[in-house]
Amino acid sequence: MLGNKQTISSKQLLSLMILFEFGTAIVVHIGLESNHATWLSILIALPGALLLYGLYRYLYRQYPDLIVSGYIRKIVGPYLSWPLNLSILAYFIYNASRNLREAGDLLIASVYDETPLFIINTTMALVMIYVLSKGVEVLFRLAQVYILVILFLGITGLLAVSFSGEMEFSNLFPINGGDWRNVIQTAYPSILLFPFSELFAFSTIFPLLNNSKEAGRTGTAAILFSGLVLSLTQGVQLLVLGNSIYVRSTFSLLTTISVINVADFLQRLDAIVMLLLIICVFFKMSLYCYAVMAIWGDLFRIPNTNKLAAPVGIVILFMSIFSAWSFPEHTDEGQRSSMVMLFLVTVAIPLFLLLVHFARKTFRRLREVS
Amino acid sequence: MKRIVAILVLLSVCLPVTGCWNSRELTDMSIVVGMGIDSVPNSNDYSVSFQIVNAGALSAQGGAQVGMGALPIVTYSSQDNSLFGALRKASRKVPRRLFFGHIQLVVIGEEAAKKGINDLFDFMERSHEVRLSSTVLISRGTTAEEIVSIVTPLEKTPSIGISRKSRITSQVWAENADTNVKEIINDLVGPGEPIIGGIQIIGDRKLASTERNAKNAQPPSYVLINGISLMKKGKLIGWMDNHLARGVMWTRNEMKGTVMNLPCEEAGTKDVVVVVRSITKVKPSLQEGKPKFLIHIKEEGVLGETTCSDDLNNRDAMKRIQDKWAAQTKKEVAATITAAQKAESDVLGFGSFLQKSYPKQWKKLEKNWPQTFAESEYEIQVETYIRRAGMRGSSFKKQMIEAEE
Amino acid sequence: MNKTISADRISTNLEMNLHEIKASLGSSSDLVFKRFTLEGIQAAAVYVDGLIDRHIVHDLLFDSFFSLTFDVPSKSPLEQIKHKGLSSINVQSMSTINDIVLAILSGNTILLLQQCEEALSYETCGGEVRPVTEPSSQIVIRGPKDGFNESISTNVALVRRRIKNSNLWLETMQVGSVTHTEVAIMYLNGTAKQEIIDEVRRRLQNIDYESILESGYIENLIEEQTYTPFPTLFNTERPDTVAAHILEGRIAVFVDGTPFALVAPTTFFMFFQSAEDYYHRTDVSSGIRLLRYISLFISMFGPSIYIASITFHQEMIPTPLLLSLASQRESVPFPALVEALIMEVSFEILREAGIRMPRAIGQAVSIVGALVLGQAAVQAGIVSSAMVIVVALTGISSFTTPSFNAALSIRLLRFAVMFCSAFLGFFGIAMFSILMIAHMCGLRSFGEPYLSPLTPLRPNELKDTFVRRTFKRSSSNRRPN
Known part of the structure; x- marks a missing residue:
C-alpha cells in the first residue's frame, strides 16, 4: 500500500499516448512542405499506423514482462542485441533532444525572442528530471491531469476560431491540393513515421501495465483519437490561413490563433497555443527520456532507474542545444536524416525482429516435429 | 545532497534580478x-x-x-x-x-x-x-x-x-x-x-x-x-470608385449591405432598397479552352425609403421594384467587369475559381492569365427578393395625392 | 528536569506511599490528601484539585468512603470497596507509584489503604472546559453548529452521537514522553481499510516526542513527507465533517487539549469540500463547488497572469484595455513584479494583523486599512489601480477555501508563481504548474495518492469531487474505498 510497485492503468496510458502523439505535431505543419491537404494525408496514414502499432503490440505479447531491449536479446541473441539496443538508445536520446530543441525554438520564434535557448531548454529539462526522478508513475498521473487541460484548451481554441468567422471553406478546395501523389507521398512514409511510428517508444512502458490485454485497445483508441484531432487541427489551420501562409509557416497553429478576434475582446490567444505546445512536448520528451532510462537500466543491470533521470536529462539538454546551429537547419535535418533514422529504428528493426522471431518459431516447430 | 539543492535554489532566485530577457x-x-x-x-x-x-x-x-x-x-x-x-x-x-x-x-x-x-x-x-x-x-x-x-x-x-x-x-x-x-x-x-x-x-x-x-x-x-x-x-x-467599387464587392461575394436608388416613372422620385444579404456564386466553365464565367447573385433586401406614389400593397409593385433592382445590379457588375478586363487586372478573383475547378487546364492558362481574363466571357444572373418594407405600407405621399384628388 | 517516578510497587505503609506521591509531585500545592478511617483502617484519598469534578468526588467521599461498612470480613477490604462503591464511576486497581501519579494527573482520585498493596483509582475527571459552541474557523449557514472543544471525551461523544453504530470503534493511547497527552483514533470497522488503521496506529505509537500540545504536532510527526507545501492531513473543528469522513472509511484522530481533530488519509480535493455542500440542493452546491475551484485558480494564478500579460504578452490584452493600463502605469515607477510584491505583502500584513487584533477594532481597521491604503497608494503613484483590483480579487478568492491550512499553502505558492511569471511569462507559469502538479501526483497520504480520484482515475468518486452528486433514493450509496 505504501510505495507499491509502479503500475499504470490503461487510462493513464491512453492519456500519455495522446499527449505524446500531439507533441509538436499539433502546432506545426507536418508532412512534406509542399502538401496543403495534410489533413487528408493524416487520415490516409491512420491504417498504416494501426498496422505498425499492431506489430509493436505483437512483439510485446510474445514477451509480456520484457521491455524492448529485453526481448531483442531473447530474439537475436546476446551479441547481435548490443548494436541494436545501442542504436535504439542513441536514437531515442537524439529524438528527445530534437523535440526539446523544437519546442524551445518555437517559443523563441513566437514570443520569447530575446531569451537564450539555453534558459528555456534548461527549465523544461529540469522539470522533466524532477518528474522522472520521482518515478514514471508520477509522469502518467500527471498525464491524466493534463489531458483534461489540453482538451479544455483545445475546445476553447476551436470555439474561438469558429466564432471568429475567419474560416473560409473555399480554402479546402481542390481537396487533393491538385496532386494525389503528393497527398499519398506525405502519408507514407512521412506522416506515418512522424508522429505515428514513434509509438515504438512505448515498448518500454508496456510491461508496466497492470492489465496487459488492454495494450491493444488503448493504443488503437489513442491513434484514432489523436489522428482525428490532428487532422481536424491541420484542417482548421488550412481554412483560416489559406494555402500559401499555411504551408510556409514555422508555427502555423500560432499564426492561426493570432488571427482570431472575437468581438474585439478575445484577441491573440497565443497563450493557448503556447501552453498546448509546452505541455505536449514536455510529455513527449519525458517519455523518450524514460525510455532511455529504462533501456539503459536494462542494458547495464541498474535496478533503480529513477536515479538515471538526472544524467539522461542533462545529456538530452546539451544535445538539444548543440544539435543544430539554426532552426531552418534543424527542420531540414528533420526532413532528411532524422526521417531515415526514424524509419530504421521504428520500422526496420521491429520488422527484422518479427522475421527472426517467426523464423525461430518455425525452426523450433520443425525440430519438434522431427 | 540537500545543501547542493539549497544552493542551486538560492542561485536560481538571483537569476531574475539580472534582467529577464523578454520582460518589457x-x-x-x-x-x-x-x-x-x-x-x-x-x-x-x-x-x-x-x-x-x-x-x-x-x-x-x-x-x-x-x-x-x-x-x-x-x-x-x-x-x-x-x-x-x-x-x-x-x-x-x-x-x-x-x-x-x-x-x-x-x-x-x-x-x-x-x-x-x-x-x-x-x-x-x-x-x-x-x-x-x-x-x-x-x-x-x-x-x-x-x-x-x-x-x-x-x-x-x-x-x-x-x-x-x-x-x-x-x-x-x-x-x-x-x-x-x-x-x-x-x-x-x-x-x-x-x-x-x-x-x-x-x-x-x-x-x-x-x-x-x-x-x-x-x-x-x-x-x-x-x-x-x-x-x-x-x-x-x-x-x-463609386459603383464600380460596388460591383467588385458583389462579384467577390463581399457584399454585406448597401443602398440602391432605383428611379420610378415619375421624374425625380425613387424607391430605395437596402440590401441586407447577398450571396454570389461564380461558376467557371471552359468552352474550347476559353473560360466563361457564370455569375449568380442572390440578394435580399428591405424597402427603406420611397418617394414614388405606388401602391405598395400590390404584389406587382414589389415585383417591379425587384426587377429594377436586379437590372441595376447587373448593370453595375457588368460595368465593373468591363473596367477590370480593360485594365487586364483580375481583381474579381475569377482565376482562383478556375484553378479550383479545372486544375489541369489551369496549368496551361496560368501564364497569360491577365490577357486570358481580359478575353473571358461572362454571364450575370441576378435574383432579388424584397422581404419587408419597414414599418409602413404605402407611403404618406400617396395619401396626400389621394386627398388632393 | 524530569524526575523519574519510581516504578516501585506500593508499600504497605500508607504514610510512606503518601510521602512518595507527594515527593514525586514536588509537594505541589494543588495536590489534596484526604485522610480518614474506614472501619478502623487508615485510608487516604488523593486527588488534584482542578482536574476533578468536585461533585463526583464529594459524592465519592461522602457516600462511598466515609460511610462504608465492610460486610464480608473474609474478602480483602479493597475488593469490597471496589465492588461496593459508586458504580457509575470507572474503577481500576493499580500497584505502582508511576501508575498512581499518572492517574492522579489525569483527574482520577486514588484511594490508598493501610496494609494494602494495591490502590484503587476512580475516574473523576472534570474541571472547567469550554462549553460546546459554534466552531470559530469553519462556519456554515445551514447545518449543525456544535463544534469540538478541548476535552477529548466530549469530542468523541459528539461523533458517537451521530453514528450510532456498533462498528464505530475507538482506540486510545498516550503520546508524548513529557505531556502524556491522550490521543484517540476512531474508525468504522469494516469500512475503513485495515492497513490504514494499522499504519495510523503504528505511526502514533512510534512518535518519540516530548510534548504534544496540539493536533498540529501530531500532524507534523506522522505525515509522510514534511518537505511539501501541501497538507497531507485534514483537520476540522466540526463533528459532522468528522462523522462524514468516518463514514467514508477514513480514520479520525482526536487529541486532548485541542478542538481540532485530524482525518487520514487525505486527498487534495477534501480541502475544497465543505460539509454544507450536502445540506443544500445539488445544483446550488455544485455551482458553489465549481466556484471554489475557480477561486482556487484565481488565488493561485491571479497576480502571476497579470504580471505575465503586462510584461511579456502585451498582445493578448484587448487594445483599449492595454491603452488604459499603459496610461495607469505611466505614473508608477516600479516594475510590475515589485508592484505586485508590495501590494501582496501589504495585503498579507493586513490579513495577519486583522486576525490578531481585538475583535472590536479588527473589522473596522482591516476594511479601512485595505481601502485607504489601496486608494492612497494609487494616488501617490506607488501602484496602479489595476494592481489593487487584482490583489483584492486574489485575496478574497483565497477566503473561499473552506480549509484554512490549504489556504495557507496556496498563499505561499502564489508568491513562487509570481516570481516564475516575472522571470519567464506564461512559460514560467506553465512550467511551475507542471512542477507543482507533479509534486502533488507524487504525494501520498497514508498510501492514498494525493490527487485521487482524479488520478488514478476513479470515475465513481469523481462525480462527487468537482460537483456534488445527487442523493440516490436507494440506500445503497456506499462509496467504494
Whole structure:
C-alpha cells in the first residue's frame, strides 16, 4: 500500500499516448512542405499506423514482462542485441533532444525572442528530471491531469476560431491540393513515421501495465483519437490561413490563433497555443527520456532507474542545444536524416525482429516435429 | 545532497534580478497602432511612419504627469532600404521601444503602391508581433505619413477609428473593401489581384495633425475612405470608385449591405432598397479552352425609403421594384467587369475559381492569365427578393395625392 | 528536569506511599490528601484539585468512603470497596507509584489503604472546559453548529452521537514522553481499510516526542513527507465533517487539549469540500463547488497572469484595455513584479494583523486599512489601480477555501508563481504548474495518492469531487474505498 510497485492503468496510458502523439505535431505543419491537404494525408496514414502499432503490440505479447531491449536479446541473441539496443538508445536520446530543441525554438520564434535557448531548454529539462526522478508513475498521473487541460484548451481554441468567422471553406478546395501523389507521398512514409511510428517508444512502458490485454485497445483508441484531432487541427489551420501562409509557416497553429478576434475582446490567444505546445512536448520528451532510462537500466543491470533521470536529462539538454546551429537547419535535418533514422529504428528493426522471431518459431516447430 | 539543492535554489532566485530577457515594462514601450509606408522618391528606400499612442495623455490619472491637453498620439518616421531597418532606425527618434503587437492599420502610400506592394508584406508576415488582421489601405492624393498623423475628434486613437471606419463602411455602403494583411498575401500568391481600399484627407491638410482638428465641432479636415484599388501583379494602376467599387464587392461575394436608388416613372422620385444579404456564386466553365464565367447573385433586401406614389400593397409593385433592382445590379457588375478586363487586372478573383475547378487546364492558362481574363466571357444572373418594407405600407405621399384628388 | 517516578510497587505503609506521591509531585500545592478511617483502617484519598469534578468526588467521599461498612470480613477490604462503591464511576486497581501519579494527573482520585498493596483509582475527571459552541474557523449557514472543544471525551461523544453504530470503534493511547497527552483514533470497522488503521496506529505509537500540545504536532510527526507545501492531513473543528469522513472509511484522530481533530488519509480535493455542500440542493452546491475551484485558480494564478500579460504578452490584452493600463502605469515607477510584491505583502500584513487584533477594532481597521491604503497608494503613484483590483480579487478568492491550512499553502505558492511569471511569462507559469502538479501526483497520504480520484482515475468518486452528486433514493450509496 505504501510505495507499491509502479503500475499504470490503461487510462493513464491512453492519456500519455495522446499527449505524446500531439507533441509538436499539433502546432506545426507536418508532412512534406509542399502538401496543403495534410489533413487528408493524416487520415490516409491512420491504417498504416494501426498496422505498425499492431506489430509493436505483437512483439510485446510474445514477451509480456520484457521491455524492448529485453526481448531483442531473447530474439537475436546476446551479441547481435548490443548494436541494436545501442542504436535504439542513441536514437531515442537524439529524438528527445530534437523535440526539446523544437519546442524551445518555437517559443523563441513566437514570443520569447530575446531569451537564450539555453534558459528555456534548461527549465523544461529540469522539470522533466524532477518528474522522472520521482518515478514514471508520477509522469502518467500527471498525464491524466493534463489531458483534461489540453482538451479544455483545445475546445476553447476551436470555439474561438469558429466564432471568429475567419474560416473560409473555399480554402479546402481542390481537396487533393491538385496532386494525389503528393497527398499519398506525405502519408507514407512521412506522416506515418512522424508522429505515428514513434509509438515504438512505448515498448518500454508496456510491461508496466497492470492489465496487459488492454495494450491493444488503448493504443488503437489513442491513434484514432489523436489522428482525428490532428487532422481536424491541420484542417482548421488550412481554412483560416489559406494555402500559401499555411504551408510556409514555422508555427502555423500560432499564426492561426493570432488571427482570431472575437468581438474585439478575445484577441491573440497565443497563450493557448503556447501552453498546448509546452505541455505536449514536455510529455513527449519525458517519455523518450524514460525510455532511455529504462533501456539503459536494462542494458547495464541498474535496478533503480529513477536515479538515471538526472544524467539522461542533462545529456538530452546539451544535445538539444548543440544539435543544430539554426532552426531552418534543424527542420531540414528533420526532413532528411532524422526521417531515415526514424524509419530504421521504428520500422526496420521491429520488422527484422518479427522475421527472426517467426523464423525461430518455425525452426523450433520443425525440430519438434522431427 | 540537500545543501547542493539549497544552493542551486538560492542561485536560481538571483537569476531574475539580472534582467529577464523578454520582460518589457509597459512604460518602456511605445505602442504602435498605425503604420504608414511611403517610398522615397528617386531611391529604393522606404519611409516608414508610426502612429504611437501617448498613454499618459489618455488617462485622467496620469494626465497630471504629462503636459495638460497633450494629444493622444504622436507620429515619427524614418527611412531605410528595408522595412525592418526603418523600424530599428526609428529608435533614434522614438523615446521608447516600438511595440507592434497592437497594430491596427497599415497605410501604403500611393507612390509606393504604384511601385509594387509585393515586397512590403514579407516583413509583416514573418514578424511575430505584427498582426495579420491589421487593416490595409492605400492613400490617395497624400502620403501615408499624413494619413497616419491625422488627429480625429471622436476617436482618441485615430488608427483604431480608421480601421473601424473601413470595416463598417464596407459592410454598410459597400463601396470599399476591408482587407487585412492575411487576405492580401493570399491574393498576391493566387492568380487574382488584391483589393485594397483607398483613403484620402479632405480639407485643410496642414491642420490635420494639429490640436485644432480634434477640438472643433466642424473639424477643418477629415479622413475619407474612397474607392478600391485596381492592381496588376501587385502594382497600383488605377482606382475603381463609386459603383464600380460596388460591383467588385458583389462579384467577390463581399457584399454585406448597401443602398440602391432605383428611379420610378415619375421624374425625380425613387424607391430605395437596402440590401441586407447577398450571396454570389461564380461558376467557371471552359468552352474550347476559353473560360466563361457564370455569375449568380442572390440578394435580399428591405424597402427603406420611397418617394414614388405606388401602391405598395400590390404584389406587382414589389415585383417591379425587384426587377429594377436586379437590372441595376447587373448593370453595375457588368460595368465593373468591363473596367477590370480593360485594365487586364483580375481583381474579381475569377482565376482562383478556375484553378479550383479545372486544375489541369489551369496549368496551361496560368501564364497569360491577365490577357486570358481580359478575353473571358461572362454571364450575370441576378435574383432579388424584397422581404419587408419597414414599418409602413404605402407611403404618406400617396395619401396626400389621394386627398388632393 | 524530569524526575523519574519510581516504578516501585506500593508499600504497605500508607504514610510512606503518601510521602512518595507527594515527593514525586514536588509537594505541589494543588495536590489534596484526604485522610480518614474506614472501619478502623487508615485510608487516604488523593486527588488534584482542578482536574476533578468536585461533585463526583464529594459524592465519592461522602457516600462511598466515609460511610462504608465492610460486610464480608473474609474478602480483602479493597475488593469490597471496589465492588461496593459508586458504580457509575470507572474503577481500576493499580500497584505502582508511576501508575498512581499518572492517574492522579489525569483527574482520577486514588484511594490508598493501610496494609494494602494495591490502590484503587476512580475516574473523576472534570474541571472547567469550554462549553460546546459554534466552531470559530469553519462556519456554515445551514447545518449543525456544535463544534469540538478541548476535552477529548466530549469530542468523541459528539461523533458517537451521530453514528450510532456498533462498528464505530475507538482506540486510545498516550503520546508524548513529557505531556502524556491522550490521543484517540476512531474508525468504522469494516469500512475503513485495515492497513490504514494499522499504519495510523503504528505511526502514533512510534512518535518519540516530548510534548504534544496540539493536533498540529501530531500532524507534523506522522505525515509522510514534511518537505511539501501541501497538507497531507485534514483537520476540522466540526463533528459532522468528522462523522462524514468516518463514514467514508477514513480514520479520525482526536487529541486532548485541542478542538481540532485530524482525518487520514487525505486527498487534495477534501480541502475544497465543505460539509454544507450536502445540506443544500445539488445544483446550488455544485455551482458553489465549481466556484471554489475557480477561486482556487484565481488565488493561485491571479497576480502571476497579470504580471505575465503586462510584461511579456502585451498582445493578448484587448487594445483599449492595454491603452488604459499603459496610461495607469505611466505614473508608477516600479516594475510590475515589485508592484505586485508590495501590494501582496501589504495585503498579507493586513490579513495577519486583522486576525490578531481585538475583535472590536479588527473589522473596522482591516476594511479601512485595505481601502485607504489601496486608494492612497494609487494616488501617490506607488501602484496602479489595476494592481489593487487584482490583489483584492486574489485575496478574497483565497477566503473561499473552506480549509484554512490549504489556504495557507496556496498563499505561499502564489508568491513562487509570481516570481516564475516575472522571470519567464506564461512559460514560467506553465512550467511551475507542471512542477507543482507533479509534486502533488507524487504525494501520498497514508498510501492514498494525493490527487485521487482524479488520478488514478476513479470515475465513481469523481462525480462527487468537482460537483456534488445527487442523493440516490436507494440506500445503497456506499462509496467504494
